[in-house]
Amino acid sequence: MKAVYVEEAETIKVKDIDRPKIKENEVLMKVNVAGICGSDIHTYKGLHPFRQPPVVIGHEVAGEVTEIGSNVTSVKVGDRVTVEPQMGTGESEGEMTGNINYSDERLAPGMGDWLGTMAEYFVSPESLVIKLPDSVSYDRGVLVEPLAVGVHAAFKGDVKPTDRVAVIGAGPIGLLTLAAVKARGVEHTLVTDVLDYSLEYAQTLGAAKTVNTKEQPDWIEAVKKEMGGSFDKVFITAGVPGIVNEALSLLKKGGRAVTVAMFRNQQEVDIEQLQQNEKEIIGCMTYNRPDTEEALSIIEKQEIPVEKVISHRLSCEDAAKGFRMVDKKEDQSVKVLVEFDA
Known part of the structure; x- marks a missing residue:
């Protein structure tokens, strides 16, 4: 073979x-x-x-x-x-x-x-x-596994329909995390990336707002002003330098950031912002069977x-x-x- x-x-x-x-x-x-x-x-x-x-x-x-x-x-x-x-x-x-x-x-x-x-x-x-x-076609069936990653991330983030959610990184896992968040009824969603075509995919999946962070260096404060404030949950789906602190800056006090991407290098963490505002950083690793079953259900619906x-x-x-x-x-x-x- x-x-x-x-x-x-x-x-x-x-x-x-x-x-x-x-x-x-x-x-x-x-x-x-x-x-x-x-x-x-x-x-x-x-x-x-x-x-x-x-x-x-x-x-x-x-x-x-x-x-x-x-x-x-x-x-x-x-x-x-x-x-x-x-x-x-x-x-x-x-x-x-x-x-x-x-x-x-x-x-x-x-x-x-x-x-x-x-x-x-x-x-x-x-x-x-x-x-x-x-x-469920084979093309959609092959997406059950990567979508389960997004479903598990949404579970770890304890996403509620009323949450304001940001996904930082619009690669396949970021996009499928967006899909899992949308499946929980969330409407107030932001997706960021440095590639316009990736952001177009995010719009297709229902992102309320997309931002090319390469073209807008001051995007964090600008987007919070435009969208009415900080975010309840932020999903980190790209492992680039500085992204953890960007997630913390997007979060409201008491908000939760979930690390979904694979990280190859050390990340700096603004511990003062984390501690004084009681923000959280949660690790996220693959999935378990309930996540896979939920992913298949989302695809089937x-x-x-x-x-x-x-x-x-x-x-x-x-x-x-x-x-x-x-x-x-x-x-x-x-x-x-x-x-x-x-």
Whole structure:
């Protein structure tokens, strides 16, 4: 089968490898589409904390079940499915929390012997496979996983319909965080970025206000004045220097900032502003099953056009082009899908 490898930093190759074999509690799926995620770009650049080249890349997927293990009962051959791509015990420092994302030893595609999703076939434990409703296309089904990140962020932010919410960064995760916030009934929303075309995507998803921060250096005070004050919640969905303090400056007293982006470097924190105004900074890591289920429900309802974040659909043979597009922000790319079954 064909599989997309990050061979070394910034080098993508499509290789022919053996089709994986399944165990009694596993499911084999024929991949229709796999998504390129921001964390995949970290791997592509050799910067990911636990997924290092050479590796079959990818963790966003949608496809059809082609084989099931002898003990599998919840899905059957022919089912259309996606996957919640993380395993763990839910144990954190010896305490069973029930939160897989807290696990001391999480496992995800591209780690150990578990190949990534960007291949013609992908193996998953039955417990992680989620059936797609007939009304959910593969293109929308592949968005369940990244939307679950946004749903979990909204949960960690304790978002209420009456909140004033800002999302700083309009990449795919920022846009899907906006979608999750909108799904909770929030109308008063701000999205910022340095790319006009990304902000246009945010407008498509219902952002009340967008700001290009590169073109408006004094944007924080200007936007608070225009929108009637500070924000209850701010979601940090870009890991650029200074962004945490920008989030704090947007927040009202007692407000909450949620860190969703992957950060590679240290961030400065205005501790005086944090303490004296009782503002909060909350960490946010992937998701848990309730977030995934809510993400699928949002997609199935079709009240928010999450599929609008998909900018390109490329053949697996063009995967290298797709990674370059996402990394360099070429051709107005946002969410790029790699297809294995036309």
